[in-house]
């Protein structure tokens with residue numbers, strides 16, 4: 001994660017203001033605005049067709065936005081071709097040159113920038129050291145493993161100190177175990193050299209592991225941008241709540257009471273006290289969605305309802321070592337998942353029995369409308 005000193009010296013690396021891209025009737029990007037800070041690792045996450053690649057291509061200069069403005073380091077990028085943008089790129093297939101050695105591959109962007117051979121080799125070797133492959137300088141890409149090739153590609157993307165490095169599905173070609181290792185390695189290397197990174201992925205875990213902030217895309221729109229923690233604790237839409245981490249989404253009706261506001265469904269009730277600022281956005285008679293994270297729900301004896309509680313029937317009880325997972329069927333047939341480390345009390349509960357669920361008002365998110 002970015003440390004405080006890092007944030008203080010950081011300025012704005014890139015700014016998107018109302019960027020849209022139309023392909024005939026398709027809005028590949030719809031009025032996207034956000035700022036990227038220097039030294040930040042931002043991941044664009046979203047389902048297929050949500051606009052991640054289009055954003056990456058617009059930043060790289062391969063496509064021009066239909067409207068809006070994109071600036072890098074304060075410079076308007078309208079009409080600036082890719083080769084005139086100081087951007088490094090790493091693709092999922094690495095795109096290393098097979099006829100060049102590892103050292104020559106890394107030095108290639110320096111060569112195209114007119115850097116002399118001795119300086120090129122010195123800087124390429126320094127980068128090879130940073131990615132831990134100094135012993136492989138004379139090898140050819142085909143003599144390297146997938147993970148090693150990826151580190152060479154990363155070194156090539158970083159060697160000329162680009163303003164921004166773009167990573168396009170960087171782990172897609174790696175198996176699951178190597179992917180986990182490389183996520184951590186790429187994160188460390190890019191932070192070590194102070195790179196500003198924009199990465200694209202479908203993989204929620206990868207986004208959570210590597211990013212300072214995550215931008216969540218849906219249908220060409222930026223749904224929400226924030227730190228992994230913010231997105232998990234304060235999702236602003238059902239989509240984001242469901243996309244980041246595991247969530248129970250309970251839909252119910254809003255009712256104003258003497259004490260505050262409740263949202264109620266069949267067999268459950270969530271209550272916010274009058275002093276809670278969230279009450280202001282909730283209007284009696286409207287629908288709302290209550291987001292409950294599985295680890296924030298407590299299993300209690302049935303019939304001990306409070307202001308923030310529900311009741312249902314245990315459908316599955318699964319022991320996972322450090323915790324139990326319970327699947328509880330609610331009155332309307334919907335299911336609630338909970339995870340509990342209170343192994344002793346859950347062990348006594350049986351599938352088919354009624355169980356109470358309780359939570360505290362601070363641990364829920366209420367999405368109105």
Ligand SMILES: Nc1ncnc2c1ncn2[C@@H]1O[C@H](COP(=O)(O)OP(=O)(O)OP(=O)(O)O)[C@@H](O)[C@H]1O
Pocket residue numbers: 023026027028029046047048049050051052053054055202
């Ligand atoms: N060159 C193009 N011509 C027409 N439509 C396009 C073009 N490029 C993208 N689109 C459309 O724009 C929308 C956004 O596409 P984009 O490739 O940015 O999505 P994505 O989030 O990167 O998806 P994926 O995860 O599948 O790569 C999609 O509906 C896509 O079909």
